Amino acid sequence: MKKNCWEYKVCGRGPDGDKAGTLGVCPAANEVRLNGVHEGMNAGRSCWVVMGTDCEGSGHHNGNAEFKTCADCDFYKTVKQEENSKFLFSGTLLTNWLT
Numbered sequence: 001m002k003k004n005c006w007e008y009k010v011c012g013r014g015p016d017g018d019k020a021g022t023l024g025v026c027p028a029a030n031e032v033r034l035n036g037v038h039e040g041m042n043a044g045r046s047c048w049v050v051m052g053t054d055c056e057g058s059g060h061h062n063g064n065a066e067f068k069t070c071a072d073c074d075f076y077k078t079v080k081q082e083e084n085s086k087f088l089f090s091g092t093l094l095t096n097w098l099t
Contacts, residue, residue: 002082004029004044008075009055015041027052033097038083045079049093 004014005028012019013026028050031043038045047053048070055073070076080087 002039002045004040004042005047005053005055005075006044008078011055014044026054034093037088037093037097038079038086046088046093048073048076049090049098 006012006014006017006026011017011026013023013029014020015025015029017025017029026047028043028047029041031050034043034046034050035041037043040046043050047055055070055075
């Protein structure tokens with residue numbers, strides 16, 4: 001079964017995560033416009049295009065420069081490998097879902 005980012009990273013900030021009450025639910029878990037992309041819940045399998053994510057305490061993602069961090073992420077690489085030819089790149093996601 002394919003995992004969402006909060007399940008893969010075990011960050012506790014998923015919809016029912018143990019840290020959601022104190023740190024808040026991750027913006028990727030709340031981004032409904034990307035629901036179903038790469039078979040994920042909300043943006044759970046396309047988190048790299050969502051502003052405000054804070055993977056591994058690296059600081060809040062705000063686009064542009066931080067995308068390199070996302071492209072180097074083990075979860076991003078896993079999704080890309082699992083989806084293979086069905087993988088939707090950031091430009092497609094931003095243009096078709098988040099505009």
